[in-house]
Amino acid sequence: MNDTNSTVTRPGLRTLVKGETAQTNLMLAVVCILVLISMTALRPTMFLSSYNFESMAFFMPELGILSIAMMIAMLTGGIDLSIVGVANLAGITAGTLFAAMAGDGGSGALGLGPVTLGVIVALLVGMAAGLLNGFLISVLKITPILATLGTGQVFIGMCLVLTGGPAIVGFPPGWNAIGNGKLLGIPVPLLIFVVICIALSVLLARTSFGLRLKLIGTNPKAAVYAGVKRGQMIFYSYMLTGGLAAMAGVLLSARTNAAKSDYGASYLLQAVLIAVLGGTNPAGGRGNVLGVALALISLTLLSSGFQMMRVSNHLIDFVWGGFLIGVIALNSWRSRKGS
Amino acid sequence: MRFLRSSDAIILAILAVAMIFIGLVNPAFWQMSNLFSLLKENVVIGIMALGVLLVMISGGIDVSFTAFAVAGMYLTVRAMVALDYNGLVLPFMSAILIGGLLGLMNAGIIHRFKMIPLIVTLGTASVVRGLVLGFVGTSNVNINKMPDALVEFGKTDLFTLERANGSTYGLTAMIVIYLGLALVLHLVLKHTMIGRSVYAYGADPEAAKRVGFSTGRTMIFVYVTAGALAGFAGLLHSSMIWLANPRDFVGLELDVIAAVVLGGASIFGGRGTVLGTVLGVFILVMIQNSLILMGIDTTWQRIVVGAMLIAAVTVTALRDRRALV
Numbered sequence: 001m002n003d004t005n006s007t008v009t010r011p012g013l014r015t016l017v018k019g020e021t022a023q024t025n026l027m028l029a030v031v032c033i034l035v036l037i038s039m040t041a042l043r044p045t046m047f048l049s050s051y052n053f054e055s056m057a058f059f060m061p062e063l064g065i066l067s068i069a070m071m072i073a074m075l076t077g078g079i080d081l082s083i084v085g086v087a088n089l090a091g092i093t094a095g096t097l098f099a100a101m102a103g104d105g106g107s108g109a110l111g112l113g114p115v116t117l118g119v120i121v122a123l124l125v126g127m128a129a130g131l132l133n134g135f136l137i138s139v140l141k142i143t144p145i146l147a148t149l150g151t152g153q154v155f156i157g158m159c160l161v162l163t164g165g166p167a168i169v170g171f172p173p174g175w176n177a178i179g180n181g182k183l184l185g186i187p188v189p190l191l192i193f194v195v196i197c198i199a200l201s202v203l204l205a206r207t208s209f210g211l212r213l214k215l216i217g218t219n220p221k222a223a224v225y226a227g228v229k230r231g232q233m234i235f236y237s238y239m240l241t242g243g244l245a246a247m248a249g250v251l252l253s254a255r256t257n258a259a260k261s262d263y264g265a266s267y268l269l270q271a272v273l274i275a276v277l278g279g280t281n282p283a284g285g286r287g288n289v290l291g292v293a294l295a296l297i298s299l300t301l302l303s304s305g306f307q308m309m310r311v312s313n314h315l316i317d318f319v320w321g322g323f324l325i326g327v328i329a330l331n332s333w334r335s336r337k338g339s
Numbered sequence: 340m341r342f343l344r345s346s347d348a349i350i351l352a353i354l355a356v357a358m359i360f361i362g363l364v365n366p367a368f369w370q371m372s373n374l375f376s377l378l379k380e381n382v383v384i385g386i387m388a389l390g391v392l393l394v395m396i397s398g399g400i401d402v403s404f405t406a407f408a409v410a411g412m413y414l415t416v417r418a419m420v421a422l423d424y425n426g427l428v429l430p431f432m433s434a435i436l437i438g439g440l441l442g443l444m445n446a447g448i449i450h451r452f453k454m455i456p457l458i459v460t461l462g463t464a465s466v467v468r469g470l471v472l473g474f475v476g477t478s479n480v481n482i483n484k485m486p487d488a489l490v491e492f493g494k495t496d497l498f499t500l501e502r503a504n505g506s507t508y509g510l511t512a513m514i515v516i517y518l519g520l521a522l523v524l525h526l527v528l529k530h531t532m533i534g535r536s537v538y539a540y541g542a543d544p545e546a547a548k549r550v551g552f553s554t555g556r557t558m559i560f561v562y563v564t565a566g567a568l569a570g571f572a573g574l575l576h577s578s579m580i581w582l583a584n585p586r587d588f589v590g591l592e593l594d595v596i597a598a599v600v601l602g603g604a605s606i607f608g609g610r611g612t613v614l615g616t617v618l619g620v621f622i623l624v625m626i627q628n629s630l631i632l633m634g635i636d637t638t639w640q641r642i643v644v645g646a647m648l649i650a651a652v653t654v655t656a657l658r659d660r661r662a663l664v
Binding site for chain 2: 136146283321
């Protein structure tokens, strides 16, 4: 018996869910602080340096946005395995567009207008990809895992066809500023991430759209009887996921000044992990932005600390996987205790 | 007559049409050497696909088997090199054991914590790959270090033919192992209680429990067998390519899952046959390998595989929906 089912049958559903979410978030905050303290104790001078935090602020947002995208897909009980493909496709489409617009002059001359156009095109690519996923899942009734597994392959394939294999380099300076610039001393990617977090928190917690989305995940049948247009909502949720994934792709290509078909392949597992760790129920119905953000921060602190202690990258993979299993065990234990 | 209406027959028909089409585009497809190399390509993917089929019939999905294959292969080969051991039976048993134990871990976590297999296996895959690469090593064991017994075993041919220019080519004997395993799994699934319990569990876990199947035992059978097959396939792969690469098989899980779905298995569980899977694997390998023969750029390969997967799952989704009404 999983915890969604056991809470559904009880009165006062909303307060209960809220209480549980708050509990998870509190626990995550404690984990965050514990990681921070232990890493500081182990490597005081390096870990607490402003350079370390600044570099985290630049590379964390990509993964954070992908994790939020994964959380949105999970809210309806689905999953999106194509997000990394979408992210790369968005970056590569923008890069191809810049190359075409700049012609022989080089992309250095492209100003604000083309860059804005590039961002819009990238986001449109993401939403179109989401539209395709939504169509397969809601109209053709394909399981989300298989549908997005297939489209993910297709998107990566399209990246390969567009680039021919090697990375696209030489984005215009304006595009670079999105990934490497600072506004009032704050890294731009972090600003974008915070804005997305706030916007989606409001969308999920304070609008009927968010409530309907969670309702579909909690109990699809009840949601349909309550007048929720299930198919339409699934379309919206995957388009939102695709758009967010494309935004992550924009940040990734802007930070590295390059776009390639296999960039960020390891982000897929990490996004699933962060979403689940952040209190999202993969069976649907439960998930919040704050939890995902806290999970992201604690895991980023953890791997940055490990990197400083010169632990091999592969062992970090091991720790991430172990963390995921640990969280599954903990959630199962808690829900059993609760019911 | 019943066979003609089954999904296996449809897959067989698709395969025949595809073979005729590819042969028309480029008659070189029908050369014996090409067909033999296609069959050879089938072996490792096919053995892994048998494990994935089993998991899928039980209603789950497994993405950890490639990591288990790497663990079974790399740990065994490294141990053989370190101990200077040169044999066959013991190493293959060790690879099977490693895969089986890792599969037991999957079964334990999935059954005990009632968690979605996809997420559990994502986690265990990451753990196992991290452990192998982080603790054991990241360097290849190359042909000069590979144990001779393994290399010789991988070279075994059923029979060899001679080309016009005098060079020879053969049909690998490994195909017999693959088809033998497929036959055994087919018999187990069709004619034993444990095999029937996998279908029952996949179709409806609650119903399977009520008619008296032990769900825990079914899960252990499914995931241990899948892990053992993966471990075996891993070592067999390194014996066939004379190389043990701890970074091998990355991304192969998607191809194998695609092949199994192509073979008519349903991700919702309860449906799927060994024959369908064997045919699905053959279609996938054939199309991947024939793109060059047909003059299509290899960069299109991912799109073709993805589109094939989507087409196959669409057909099965439509079929499953009709079956439910």
